[in-house]
Amino acid sequence: MIVNRLGHRSLAGMDELEYDVIVIGGGPAGENAAQYAVEGTDMTAVIVERELLGGECSYWACMPSKALLRPIAVADLTADLPGVTTAHVAPKALLERRDAWVSHYDDAGQVTWAEGAGLAVLRGDGRLTGERTVRVSGSDGERTVRARRAVVIATGSAAHVPQMYADALPWDSRDATAVTEVPDRLVVIGGGVVACEAAIWMSALGSEVTLVVRDQRLLGRTEPFAGEAVLEGLRGRGVTVLLGTDVTGVRREGPEATGVGRIHGSTVTLTTSAGDLEADEVLLSIGRAPRLDDLGLDSVGLVPDDVTGGRLPEWLHAVGDASGGPPLTHWGKHQARLVGARIAASAAGEVAWEPDREAPVPQVVFSDPEVASVGLTEAQARDAGHHVVTSRVPTSSAAGTSLLRDHVAGHAQLVVDADSRLLLGATFVGPEAGELVHAATVAITGGVPVHVLRHAVASYPTAAELWLRLLEELPRELRTPA
Numbered sequence: 065m066i067v068n069r070l071g072h073r074s075l076a077g078m079d080e081l082e083y084d085v086i087v088i089g090g091g092p093a094g095e096n097a098a099q100y101a102v103e104g105t106d107m108t109a110v111i112v113e114r115e116l117l118g119g120e121c122s123y124w125a126c127m128p129s130k131a132l133l134r135p136i137a138v139a140d141l142t143a144d145l146p147g148v149t150t151a152h153v154a155p156k157a158l159l160e161r162r163d164a165w166v167s168h169y170d171d172a173g174q175v176t177w178a179e180g181a182g183l184a185v186l187r188g189d190g191r192l193t194g195e196r197t198v199r200v201s202g203s204d205g206e207r208t209v210r211a212r213r214a215v216v217i218a219t220g221s222a223a224h225v226p227q228m229y230a231d232a233l234p235w236d237s238r239d240a241t242a243v244t245e246v247p248d249r250l251v252v253i254g255g256g257v258v259a260c261e262a263a264i265w266m267s268a269l270g271s272e273v274t275l276v277v278r279d280q281r282l283l284g285r286t287e288p289f290a291g292e293a294v295l296e297g298l299r300g301r302g303v304t305v306l307l308g309t310d311v312t313g314v315r316r317e318g319p320e321a322t323g324v325g326r327i328h329g330s331t332v333t334l335t336t337s338a339g340d341l342e343a344d345e346v347l348l349s350i351g352r353a354p355r356l357d358d359l360g361l362d363s364v365g366l367v368p369d370d371v372t373g374g375r376l377p378e379w380l381h382a383v384g385d386a387s388g389g390p391p392l393t394h395w396g397k398h399q400a401r402l403v404g405a406r407i408a409a410s411a412a413g414e415v416a417w418e419p420d421r422e423a424p425v426p427q428v429v430f431s432d433p434e435v436a437s438v439g440l441t442e443a444q445a446r447d448a449g450h451h452v453v454t455s456r457v458p459t460s461s462a463a464g465t466s467l468l469r470d471h472v473a474g475h476a477q478l479v480v481d482a483d484s485r486l487l488l489g490a491t492f493v494g495p496e497a498g499e500l501v502h503a504a505t506v507a508i509t510g511g512v513p514v515h516v517l518r519h520a521v522a523s524y525p526t527a528a529e530l531w532l533r534l535l536e537e538l539p540r541e542l543r544t545p546a
């Protein structure tokens with residue numbers, strides 16, 4: 065079904081359509097690519113979406129997870145803040161808040177946005193069938209859509225489910241964010257971002273949660289001190305965390321496809337290197353992979369590795385999780401804006417302006433405590449051959465941060481190149497971490513040396529004053545011009 069018909073030109077009745085740009089996948093990355101490609105031009109674009117416009121992020125990932133986590137964080141805060149009555153999580157109201165934030169799984173609002181932005185939306189499964197040609201199979205039949213200029217792959221990613229788990233029908237992140245039936249005992253496999261966030265809302269909803277983590281630490285891609293703080297936080301709220309534990313077998317006598325967010329059958333028994341574990345449900349959160357199968361890449365002589373390796377013909381682009389880059393909404397949207405602007409500029413015979421410095425990738429993990437990082441970790445900076453200097457301070461060491469609550473967990477760290485005095489990376493753990501990190505993103509993007517950064521004065525007593533503590537911790541010779 066064509067939801068709206070802005071700008072399309074019917075070629076042979078309703079079975080063949082033509083636009084300047086076709087975007088396969090209407091998640092945040094696809095939407096941005098389409099918008100930036102046509103904005104301010106007379107070009108037309110269509111977004112082909114097989115589920116809900118807005119994608120994983122809007123309905124099953126970022127939005128529901130953060131809608132669930134925020135009231136829990138506020139309740140935690142009131143328990144650590146004299147002067148207010150302690151608040152408690154109300155599970156039913158929490159799930160209602162989640163439902164409101166996912167618009168009750170209805171994408172009418174996103175379709176209205178697309179219409180306002182001059183974008184057409186075509187419901188169905190998109191598949192390349194040749195150069196600049198996409199076959200769309202929808203509930204009302206099949207259509208061939210041709211692109212005069214470009215096709216953008218924005219099909220997102222899918223949770224990794226190894227064969228050993230598949231028959232037991234474990235939960236993936238969709239079940240956890242869309243939870244309606246709360247299992248009494250939940251085992252979470254993995255120690256990454258989904259595991260550390262989902263453990264919080266599932267235990268707040270009443271599950272007894274056990275994390276089974278193959279590695280010896282949580283959040284393996286961040287600074288070790290961040291994973292340690294999150295480990296302490298999870299254990300402090302009653303979550304059992306088994307580090308260095310392998311799962312070797314999974315048994316469920318009666319798996320049932322009961323639907324997203326419901327318990328998928330009888331008790332699950334996991335054989336692990338730490339002994340057998342029984343659970344009412346298992347959440348598998350061991351990473352995601354770009355969704356590139358069944359996309360018809362072979363029809364244009366490509367394989368999935370060509371997409372993630374950036375080896376694409378000039379008319380074909382990939383953005384967001386599908387591109388194989390960091391699977392984060394803001395990063396996918398940034399890539400998409402660049403790709404959209406490139407398509408628009410090329411159509412006008414121009415070249416889009418882009419900064420010569422590669423943008424650093426920030427990430428916020430909405431764990432307890434919150435973890436925010438950008439750029440390189442200390443280990444990555446050393447591996448890359450930088451002459452590294454770090455400064456690390458307790459997050460509580462500024463008046464503004466210590467005022468936020470009674471017990472301020474965590475540390476903050478800067479990673480600096482001693483030769484250039486440029487910031488390479490930063491990690492903040494604790495309250496307001498997600499806001500504090502943005503100054504680091506700006507400093508890295510703008511190439512601001514640390515002796516200049518010292519003159520960016522933060523107001524007293526704000527959390528941003530932590531920056532002063534961090535810069536003061538650097539060796540004296542880095543604080544004045546060479």
Ligand SMILES: Cc1cc2nc3c(=O)[nH]c(=O)nc-3n(C[C@H](O)[C@H](O)[C@H](O)COP(=O)(O)OP(=O)(O)OC[C@H]3O[C@@H](n4cnc5c(N)ncnc54)[C@H](O)[C@@H]3O)c2cc1C
Pocket residue numbers: 088089090091092093094112113114115116117118119120121122124125126127129130188189190191218219220221237241258355359383384385386390391392393394395396
């Ligand atoms: C539980 C969870 C929480 C997360 N929280 C955050 C967060 O707080 N912050 C953050 O930055 N990131 C977060 N992420 C990551 C974020 O969800 C993704 O990076 C983001 O959704 C990627 O956007 P995208 O547009 O590339 O893909 P998606 O959002 O996955 O959208 C892809 C779209 O393409 C459609 N599609 C796929 N194949 C086809 C086809 N052949 N034809 C037609 N349509 C197709 C899909 O239906 C989907 O709508 C989270 C992820 C998870 C799992």
Ligand SMILES: NC(=O)c1ccc[n+]([C@@H]2O[C@H](COP(=O)([O-])OP(=O)(O)OC[C@H]3O[C@@H](n4cnc5c(N)ncnc54)[C@H](O)[C@@H]3O)[C@@H](O)[C@H]2O)c1
Pocket residue numbers: 226253254255256257258259261277278279283284349350351352390391392427428429430
């Ligand atoms: N706040 C956010 O920005 C946010 C929140 C949730 C998810 N996300 C995105 O979604 C992506 C997927 O999240 P995720 O937590 O599934 O992946 P992840 O890559 O963050 O973590 C995967 C975890 O699973 C472990 N693992 C991998 N293979 C395994 C196996 N076979 N058996 C046991 N353990 C195994 C890893 O060691 C790691 O601990 C993340 O990379 C992240 O970018 C972002």
